[in-house]
Amino acid sequence: MKKIFIDEQYCIGCRLCEIYCQVKHSKSKKILKAFREDQPGTLARVLVEEIGSNSFAIQCRHCEDAPCTGACISGAMAKNENTGVVICDEEKCVGCWSCIMVCPYGVIKRDIKSKKVASKCDLCFDEEEPVCVKNCPNEALKIKEI
């Protein structure tokens, strides 16, 4: 499957990855609308951590043995056996946050803007390349087949 590789050496903490992720998962998919008009707004599913000059962006690692899928009480969180992508079926999700409780990367967010759902990286499965990777100006994120 494909995996996003993170090179913290070259992450410059600009957070463009977060911005484009938010746009990608917005209703309009247009940056100005996504930030100014779209209701309900969206959350970025990639998260930049930063201390001083050290920073990196992290998003769901789509683990081989994903703890979130085992903790999910509704069956919403599941790994697609073919693509390897762990996806939260937002229709099914009840917002119990069991997945958040066990994600060792802490990359699942509570989206309480409309229905309460667990919001996480879907690897932009409908794009050629995840938007965070595509828009990172410093190649700190790369997608590789493993």
Next chain:
Amino acid sequence: MKAFSASGSAKGMNIKMVKNKNILNTDYLIIGNSAAGLSAAENIRKNDKNSPITVLTKEKYSNYSKPLTTYYLAGRLEPGNLYFKKSNFYEENNIDLKTNQNVVSIKSSDNLAITEQGNQYLYNKLLIASGGRPIIPEIRVIDKTGKTLSLDEAMSSVKGIFTLTTLDDAIMIRKYINEYSIKTASILGGGLIGLKAAEALLGLHLNINIVELSDKLLSASFDETASGILIEAIKKSGSSIYCGQTIEEIYTENNSINSFKLSNGRKIPSDLLILAVGVLPDTGYLKNSGIKTDAGIITDSRMKTSIDNIYAAGDIVKSHDVLSGSDKNMAIWPIAVKQGEVAGSNMSGIDTAYPGGFLMNSVEILGMPMISLGQSSIEYDDKNKDLKVYKSHDTDRKIYRKIVVRQNRAVGAILIGAIERAGIYWGLINNNVDVSEIGENIVKEDFGLIQLPADYRKHLVVGEGIEV
């Protein structure tokens, strides 16, 4: 909810009906159609594409998630949406589900499971994943005439007293609330199920009384502060909480509950009582099976019982607690799933060890998300001199964080309000990471992977893609 009938076996199964004797022959027999049972079945199918798998449940439903039953109770989900495996799961995995099959005994010498409905299942390998049963406390139930029953006896005859561990329970409670226009409901037990029930009933705008024996809510995992935050919020919603109390007597009228008396003598009117004082492994039917039990089935690290071709997983098991090192009953969903997985692998020939687990909970009450992990309720005291306990409490924003560190390893956490990165602590506990370098940053709201020791960060993601 679409009920699967017993004859609705998936196509292509080669289960033979031995004439007149009602003996069904299968390779893998799984008792329990829930978290543990189905994750085992799925895993068996991964490794063994052809052998017949049969799943038995005493209930009339196809799968549903027990934790979701309170969402049904709250009116947030319809019964048809309580499944956690899609209806085509059985067909896709070629699993034969038999509903309404209540196993009453196991003859391990003959490899037979016998059901109340008169069927016998002949297996090669058996998994017992039949979960727990609710504890019925000893309370006198007294009617107007002074006639006294034990609560156990009263459960079937007196109206308005329920347990809440199955979908049927939830359906009955909801029906009762509607039918009798219930305004006030009481819950005995301030543990996980009690609170989830409370959350549901609050959503239905009922007045709630919670009676809890300990002086805290969620006493197994919450400390005083966390419990205090919770109590304050619930009280604000107009409900009452009676901590340090239990119910001594229940009073009925017209064969329905109408009030009860607390241990402090106070009498509280109530039209509905939900008993939520815990569940116990339901091992009664295994008495003569030869399977070793001791408050739960005893298994080895492969989830194998004392009998070679019988495995067990989920709430019915006495599980290994990695934090205390001892075995105890830990009735939570993720543990049931994990154990099912391990059992399934071993049953289908892939040797896998269950690493053990620890207790954890995630509940959201009145819009306050709360997560607790591991040994979260303990404090530094004379008995626990090797602890470092980090706390931060922002009363305005209702954010409470507590991390318990023992000998440089995180062993417990409570997060209220800001829970987003709770899983990082789960990882630290699970992987036994030395957190001494992190110091008190570990409790900060912006605590993240970036503060973790670089080699752990790397270890976390070996092959997963962080270049440190």
Next chain:
Amino acid sequence: MPLKLNQSEFVVERDLNKCISCEVCVRQCSNDAHEYDADDKTVLSEASKCVGCHRCESLCPTEAITIRKKAAEFKDNSNWQQAHIKNIYKQAETGGVLLTGMGSDKPHTVYWDHILFNAAQVTNPSIDPLREPMEIKTFIGAKPEKLEIEKNDSGFKLKSKLGPHLELSTPILFSAMSYGSISLNACKSLASAAYSFGTFYNTGEGGMHKDLQHFAKNTIVQVASGRFGVNRQYLRSAAAVEIKIGQGAKPGIGGHLPGEKVTADISSTRMIPEGSDAISPAPHHDIYSIEDLAQLIYAIKEATDYLKPVGVKVSAVHNIAPIASGIVRAGADFVAIDGFRGGTGAAPQAIRDNVGIPIELALAAVDTRLREEGIRHKAAIIIAGSIRSSSDIIKAIALGADAVYIGTAALIALGCHLCQKCYTGKCNWGIATQDPYLTKRLNPSIGTKRLSGLLRAWSHEIKEMLGGAGINAIESLRGNREHLRGINLSEIELSILGIKHAGQAW
């Protein structure tokens, strides 16, 4: 000082209809020109802090920011120009020397722009480099008096002994920029681009960082007046050694890397104590004559077993022709001449803008002089000092250079916007800085790609122009000034350049 005489140089225009308050600009500006106002949830800018590096503009996801020059606010005066007035304000306030970075921006004649290149028509055919072989391989080093070839059973063989030389796939090298003046990531980009393209980069006087040692075969190491990082192993590991006497941007001036910039990494690379000032004296204290220089050249040749070319870098000054002659006679295998417009990490503005001569004139003068003296073949000439394009290069070759050093152009390829604030150490592009927050902005793998891209593009253009002139090897163009014509130049300029005016035939 509440009285502020100098106004902002730039205007930060923020289109509020487009700004989404994502704070990318806030995070990217090392000069704190942008600030997020949490109360209003808007981003505000303080133009006086803007240095015009355009980093924010480049990264803003909605193109909401435009950085503009602020219009002249003084009354027109051809004598008292804005720059004079502003500098006086600044100096009156600080009492200090005005520092600046990069090459001079003064409007002196750029001779490249007054020279035109030739093309073939009818009497000799032009060549299509896409179909015909085209050689731009270049060698740097002394050439023998004559080439003797002998024939034996297996064919022809070169009989003359060749001295040590560098082989370049294109007549372009990266000029000396030390680790210290630029970031390690910038050095890595240069080194690995040189490596992958088959040319050379130059360590400058900063020593060779351990991470760059595996590029040693593509490295020219410098020996400068401070002798930082110089030891036998340093000299022997490199492809060539360059003795640095002067630098075009600051002839006659030494260098000074303040102690606070001498980090652990830099200290070990330069072989000086951490935190101590790295002072490069103005002269080499052991060189006061051509004879002294010859001693150093031969000391280095001894140390490197006569296996490496040893060159000398000087800045283009009035006497450059005799100086170059002396250098060649002292035994240098190449002379690097850095022109008046050459770049720098930090130089006093007065010197940068007023000392030295343009490289075009220096090159022509040196090439002519060495030819007259019959010693042109004894050393290669590499020129530097604002090579801006492939056409500058082809003109330089025709004027007599063997190859060119590019410094500023390479940095521009890496993102430099010529804000000239290199000396502040706050380069927002991660180039002229040691701040780890900023240096990570230059990912060497991107840097390498961009530098290689530039080399590829320019090499290709050089081939196109050569082909157009009917030449199929750059060696045939070298010093062939008949291919050049001047335009808008005086007699004396034409005569120094040794070229005819446009319109004059052979």
